Amino acid sequence: MTAELDLLVRLGDYDRPQEVAERAIQAEELGFDRLTVGETTGWNIVPPLTLAADRTEELGISNDVISPYGRTPSMLAQTALTMQAAADGRYRFGIGPSSPAITERWHGQAFDRPLRRTREVIEIMRNVYEEGTPSYEGDIFEIPGLGYERGPSENPPPIDVGTLGPKATEMAGRFGDGWAPQLFTKDGLRDRLDDLERGAELGGKELSDLRVAPIVRGVASEDREEARAKARGTIAFMLGAYGPYYGDSVAGQGYPDVVEEIRAAWDDRNTDAMADALPDDVLDELAPAGTPEEVREWVRDYGQIEAVDAVRVGFVDGMTEADKRTTMEAIAELA
Template identity: 60%
Template sequence: MSAALDLVVMTGDHDTHGTIVDRARRAEELGYSRVSMGEATGWSIVPTLSLIADRTDDIGISNDVFSPYGRSPAVLAQTSLALSDLSDGRYRLGLGPSSPALTEHWHGTSFDRPLRRLRETLELVRAICTDGTATYDGEIFDLDGLSYDRELPETPPKIDLATLGPKATELTGRFADGWVPQLFSPTGLEERLTDLERGLELGGRDASDVRVSPLLRCIASEDREQARTKARSMIAFLIGAYGPYYGDSVASQGYEDVVENVRAAWDDGDQEKMAAALPEDVLDEFAAAGTPAEVRSQVTRYADIDGVDAVRVGFVGGMTDAEKEETMTALADLL
């Protein structure tokens, strides 16, 4: 398999920062290229990423993903530069447009013009990390004056965007260093890659300028039915309950009726019905769940898509430590 494997750690499954570090170290032992994790309304993951940077040697380090409403561009740049220094340049910053729920009910600000804010945040962070200056004349940010007061690295941290829609993915192709899509079928991913290519062309860039690493939820187990039950619950939750964007994206890939049924079950407060509304064949389009051989085959489908540089292996809710280890080691056989 030519594509690399990254690992996404579910921080909510861990009671201590130390066990998250242990998971990252195990991924490094198995040959995974990069480890990442999100924070949403849990721990700030910056201290955890710092520990991982200190206690690993080679594995890349990322976050999935910071909200442009939750931290100022200057703080994002400072964080990126600090983590880059701690990791000897192994850190990549992950940004995304976020969601109305997280923006308004957690960060307490208006979810206004998300793509414009995302672009300006990226440009400002890159300017600070490259030139040390926070001077910027934009529609969202208007800054003139202060500069970063430490030595800048020879190579600034890369910036990845987690985007879904056509315009957002085009923006990624024009400006970002990486694309981290989630909940795409293989066919849907291939179609969306045309939007990324259009952005590359508009930005006068080459495909090698953007690292494409789709996130795929995986669970490998000899107990095939239990693995699929856990994956079905996770994918149904992402489609029906986790904000509007994942469901809208899945619907746009030709699954309008499925999304409608899953959302109707969520509206009724029936999570079992919500999972049952996700057909077997649709589950196989959006997750890799089953025996180790089946999961390796599903991951390979994504890895073999032209333009994919890495597959981000994400877990599903309710997995035991043994199931996570089995999944990680089963997929390491592809490396």
């Protein structure tokens, strides 16, 4: 497989930030190209990622994805540049429009014009990168600007954008250096790549200039049915309970009836019924779940989609440490 392998880990799976660094060491030893973590309502990502960067030598370090509502644009630029220094140039910064729940119920902000805000944050970050100042006049932000005390950066970290919809993905192509989508079938991803390419052209770039790293969540186990049950529960929950965006995206990829049934079960808070409403064929489209051989083949096929540069593999709910190790080892054979 020519595509790289990224490992996505969830901070909530660990008792101490140092354990994220231990996972990063495992990932590097197995041959993964990059480690990435998300940030929602748990730990701040910076300490565990800094530890991971410090204790590895070649492993790329990323985040999936920071909210543009949780920090000021200048602080996001400071964070990205600090992480790039800590990782000796191996860092990629990830940002996405976020969601109403995280924005309003955690950060206490109004979920207003998320795409415009994401674009302006990226532009302000680039001002700090390239000019050494956040000075900016936009629709949302007006910043007179002070000088970044370290000056313009000679090696700023690339900016990856996590999006789902057509206009958002066009924005990612136009203003980002990479794209990190999630919950796409192979055909759905190919269709959305057209939007990414259109955005790249608007930004004076080629599609090949962007690092395309779709996120998939799966599990490998010799107990095939147990693995599929765990993946089914996680994917169904994401479609029905994670707000509207994942469900709407998968519905638009050809499964509106499936999403409607899962959402109806979530209205009753019936997670068993949610899982039962996710058919085998749709699970197979969205997640690598089964024996190590099946998972390895699924990831290989996904990585062969034209324009995909990396497959970013994350875990599902309910996995034991043995499950995680088996999954990592199965996928790492592709490295």
